[in-house]
Each structure stands twice: as C-alpha cells, then as structure tokens.
Amino acid sequence: RPNDLIWNYWVNNYLLGKEPPAFDILYWNNDNTRLPAALHGDLLDFFKHNPLTHPGGLEVCGTPIDLQKVNVDSFSVAGMNDHITPWDAVYRSTLLLGGDRRFVLSNSGHVQSILNPPGNPKAHYVESAKMTSDPRAWYYDAKQAEGSWWTEWLGWIQARSGAQRETLMALGNQKYPPQEAAPGTYVRVR
Known part of the structure; x- marks a missing residue:
C-alpha cells in the first residue's frame, strides 16, 4: 500500500513541509526502545536466521529450545x-x-x-x-x-482461567506499595 504508507508522507512531510496530523492509533510510535547497537544487531541476525524454526536451533543457558515442547x-x-x-x-x-x-x-x-x-x-x-x-x-x-x-x-x-474474584480497588499492597500516581514518570518524562 505505497500510496497510504509511503508517498502521502513523503509528499506532505518532505516536499510540502507539513506536520503529520495527530493519529491516536499510532501514539505507540513515540515509545523509543533505545536498544544498544550490539543487541540491535543480534535481533537482526535472529530475524534473518530465526533459530526457533527448528528444534535446538537456539540454546539459552545451556538448554536447547524446542517450541513444539x-x-x-x-x-x-x-x-x-x-x-x-x-x-x-x-x-x-x-x-x-x-x-x-x-x-x-x-x-x-x-x-x-x-x-x-x-x-x-x-x-x-x-x-x-x-x-x-x-x-x-x-x-x-x-x-x-x-x-x-x-x-x-x-x-x-x-x-x-480460574474462578472470577472481586477486583481490588486499591493499588499495591504492604510489600509492594504504589510508587507514584498514574500515568507515571515513564509517560510524563521525555
């Protein structure tokens, strides 16, 4: 779908200099993962070769992974x-x-x-x-x-699922108290 996904942005943003309109469904695009370069490279290799497609193709802490299991x-x-x-x-x-x-x-x-x-x-x-x-x-x-x-x-x-139970209306407990009010610093700090 190049007209929807590429050219409309290229023309409006690059050629005409317009700011893209707000689009609530794509708000998640603002969530930067900040991956280290080595991890990013490992992920690309993982996607290219996908060792999970065959039993034992990936080993984690000495344990071969078999998704069929x-x-x-x-x-x-x-x-x-x-x-x-x-x-x-x-x-x-x-x-x-x-x-x-x-x-x-x-x-x-x-x-x-x-x-x-x-x-x-x-x-x-x-x-x-x-x-x-x-x-x-x-x-x-x-x-x-x-x-x-x-x-x-x-x-x-x-x-x-198990049996339904009453929803807890208070956040946290004595061992794990709530840290701050919603939505939290993750959302407020950029």
Missing part, C-alpha cells in the same frame, strides 16, 4: 492487510508451538486488526479448525465470521 494452548491473531507482520508468517509461527493451537485472521491492517472491538460494523474474521502446513490452504478452508474476534478470544481465555 511448549504444550500450552495458544490463540494467535493476525491482520489480513498487515504490512509489518504478514498474516501467513504469523500463521507459520503458530504452527511452531505445541499444545492446542488456534489461529484467527482479522480483517484490516496492522493495528486496526487488533483494535477491532465488538460493535464495529466493519469487523469480521476468518478461522478454520484444520491447521495445515500451507497458510493458503488454511485460508481456502477457513470460514468467515461477522463481528470482532474479541468475543471468541474472551470465551477462549475464560475457559482457561
């Missing part, structure tokens, strides 16, 4: 038009895990596919219980459902 249930969500995390890559990542796996493909793009609450008239998603090794084959078998995937996730997480 992670036998907890998983619920993965991807966005149909995600330009940062393509949905078929998320699907293949879901296949790396052991346990009961569930994959849902939400309509829309990167952030909007996740921020897709019930009541959104444009919301829908696709899902198939049959997980195949080919994302396109999965998509072909998948059925479309109207509405937000949030209600499906809520049912899924509630089935795996």
Whole structure:
C-alpha cells in the first residue's frame, strides 16, 4: 500500500513541509526502545536466521529450545492487510508451538486488526479448525465470521482461567506499595 504508507508522507512531510496530523492509533510510535547497537544487531541476525524454526536451533543457558515442547494452548491473531507482520508468517509461527493451537485472521491492517472491538460494523474474521502446513490452504478452508474476534478470544481465555474474584480497588499492597500516581514518570518524562 505505497500510496497510504509511503508517498502521502513523503509528499506532505518532505516536499510540502507539513506536520503529520495527530493519529491516536499510532501514539505507540513515540515509545523509543533505545536498544544498544550490539543487541540491535543480534535481533537482526535472529530475524534473518530465526533459530526457533527448528528444534535446538537456539540454546539459552545451556538448554536447547524446542517450541513444539511448549504444550500450552495458544490463540494467535493476525491482520489480513498487515504490512509489518504478514498474516501467513504469523500463521507459520503458530504452527511452531505445541499444545492446542488456534489461529484467527482479522480483517484490516496492522493495528486496526487488533483494535477491532465488538460493535464495529466493519469487523469480521476468518478461522478454520484444520491447521495445515500451507497458510493458503488454511485460508481456502477457513470460514468467515461477522463481528470482532474479541468475543471468541474472551470465551477462549475464560475457559482457561480460574474462578472470577472481586477486583481490588486499591493499588499495591504492604510489600509492594504504589510508587507514584498514574500515568507515571515513564509517560510524563521525555
């Protein structure tokens, strides 16, 4: 989507010198991670070679990692038009895990596919219980459902949660008292 994601910013910001308009969904862009250069390089190597795709490809503190041995249930969500995390890559990542796996493909793009609450008239998603090794084959078998995937996730997480209990209205406790009022220095200090 070059017109939406590249050229409109290049023309308006660079050529015309306009400030980009405020966009609440992209507020997270202001969160700088301040990674050291060596860690950034390690992350790039990790993404390029992805040792997690084969058992024992990564060792942590002498323990080889095999994601198939992670036998907890998983619920993965991807966005149909995600330009940062393509949905078929998320699907293949879901296949790396052991346990009961569930994959849902939400309509829309990167952030909007996740921020897709019930009541959104444009919301829908696709899902198939049959997980195949080919994302396109999965998509072909998948059925479309109207509405937000949030209600499906809520049912899924509630089935795996303990009994509900009363919400604590006070923050912290005697051992861990609250440090400061919300939103905290992380948000206020730039």
